[in-house]
Amino acid sequence: MATEEKQSGNTFQNIAFVMGEWGQDNHPEVYGGIKGIGDYRSATNIYLPGGGECRSSSSGAASKDGGKETFLVPDEVHLYVLPELRGMYATAMRNLGKRKASDPWALLTTTACRLGEQSVWEVLEKQWKRGELGPDWLVYHREAKGRIDINDKARTIRQLLDVYGPAMDPDTGWMDPERVYADMLDPTICPDEQTAARYYLNRSMAGSDAWIALDVVERQTRPREVDPSEPIAVGFDGSLNDDSTVIRGCAMSDGYRFTLGIWERPAGPAGHGWEVPRGEVMARLREVLRERTVSRLYADPHEWRSDVEA
Template sequence: MQTGNLPDGVPHPQRSLGYQILRWAETYIVQPDGENAGQPWQFTVEQKRHILWLYAIDDKGRWLYDTACLRRAKGWGKTPLLAALCIIEFIGPCRFSHFDENGFPVGKAVGLPLIQIAATSIDQTANTRDMVRGMLANSPAEEVYDIEIGKERIQFRSGRPGRIEPVTSSSRGLEGARPTFCVLDETHHWVSSNGGISVFEVLDRNVRKTAGQGSRIVESTNAFNPNEESVAQRTYEAYRKKPDGRLLYDCVEADSDEIDLKDLEAVELGLRQAYGDSTWVDIQGLIEAIQDPRTTVSQAYRFYLNKIQESADTWMARPIWDGLLDENDPIKPGDQIAVGFDGSLYSDSTAIVGCRLRDGKLFLIHLDEDPHDPLREWQVDTLLVDKRMRAARDTYRIEWAYCDPSYWQNVVGTWALDFKERDKDGRDIVFEFSPQRAKQMCEAIERLHTAAHLGEDVCHDGNPDLARHIGNAVTYEVPQGLLIRKESKRSRKKIDAAIAAVLAYEARAEAIADGRMRVRRKARLRSY
């Protein structure tokens, strides 16, 4: 059930500050709510094991783990544990001081503690902040350590430096701060479109400046969607590359890879495995939630069974796309290609994708995306798009191009005239293809989707932007079949390169059907 690298058992008492920390925490922190509100805080056995290994040290008092990730099912108790860690790092004995005469480590408080609860928006920090405030309100720590509990910031009444504060991508002074401990909650929601990747990278740089003094990042997450390229996915992939490294990845999930969600006994077993000793969890209530028709398969797996699963309506599963990578035969000047173009002017991005005729290899020619800079108004650089399309014409042998004419009628019309004029046979090269025509678009989408799942007659060069747009696309049903779109109208997860890829692959099929593919024949030795 433990699929991370949390070691079996517990560390030796001479090799962890966690034992002293647990005694301290259960003395100075209180239960914030429920029927035991105001009573001394009690960790579960699993939470204790996490703390003991998080604060494990070597014989010189240095951390065994430089960073940590806690991946558990929804409702397991991640937020209370993170809140307790914030308090421990603020005023508790969380740094190595020395070994006593019996060889046991002795902890000390941080001299200038700066604990940051980080998220992509201030509202997302609320759960952890409120839990911290509840654990400190009317606790022994509030008076003993002279703490002022503010609505957003917790600090010392005396004015002594040190605080617990929320930070987001818009926080002033985020870059350059020197935090001693950072909590990153629900990092499966931290993606490029909401600034989560940028926040993580800034915090990581900040913490590394004082890592020698014991500063660290601890994040929590549910099982992530592998199509979203979240911070949680980054962390998981880093752990997979080096499972015996200095990243503590604590993950408990249902033991079986495939669970029939209609099999109530199997679901109950999986839930009990995933939730462990979280006795407050209503297992029967979770079973009912999973059986609710409104709960998708991916939600059941990710949030309740803690198993990585893509969204049920994702158009192209990431493993399928990754399996089409071909690094051995790069696109070369002079190759015969087809082209797909999907354009916008303001809110969406604009993409040009090529597809080699002889093997269906997709590659990104140009992508113009909104950088979401609040200080300037963004618009697609139409001159640059035109330049990239003409450069592609001069570099490759474009045999067929399908272009969405929306907002670009004049440009597409000019391409059609110029490309035909430049073709030695005077053939039409550029054709309009409107994604709004549902029947032809459904057929084009299905053509690429089927080829990808069969793994035949299609591949790609591994471009990460193209992969991102492909992964962002979700399906929806119309009478003519399945179309693809963004996950929501306001979503910043663009799919224009995915649309362009569909058009390019469809254009390839048209070029081949029209007899435009030049077949390379091997020379044969003839003897007489």
């Protein structure tokens, strides 16, 4: 299974090669079942004795509903970002549950994902890191340790040797770390550090064009207590009646944001004629400045300038 026919064919050709290498003389019932000219190198389907079939597949969830798969190879699942690809994956994986007696299983392959695209691998990687995948899953994942800085050659080469292992063994390996490092620095191959880290250091990262890095956004979803002694920045946005007035805090250490006070016009009839309680707002702002360690204050004080400056 893959995003397009050629990609799925790459995996299928490995299976067809094994089938072909068995030899027509030893296994004519298999080799002779290859569709086409009888050559595994151009095979598109393999039919096994007893009705079994092996074939490559790309997107199209509806066409896979009701299938009887016993072994799946979802390839490059970091690219499963479109609804039809996620649907294909979900449908085929559901089909595995129908064949308990055949001991069905799936082998997923992937490159590190671009965070924020919600690919199949991004979802699975988050579950794996949280320990939520369960005992039926085995994840083999080698990721570069520590910070990523591709301008630090010595550090990056060490990370490459760790991630690639035997593939970069100086005597028996088939990959050259110097060549790979040069590719990481080549802007025509890796336009930014994030791309280099994903493809060569196996580190899932947000793209350089992301407005806010995903890990920063996710950090905001994990509430924490901010001690009054912790340095913070304060933001104030004031209004009189039609809009909300809010005081927000931002921890200087990690950018964690939290609400210190908010005043909103009530919905419906209760909001008619409502005005922001100016005294209450200013009392809260003075309390924040007095009781917390405020490093800086940013204010959009339209119609509140004299109050804030005071």
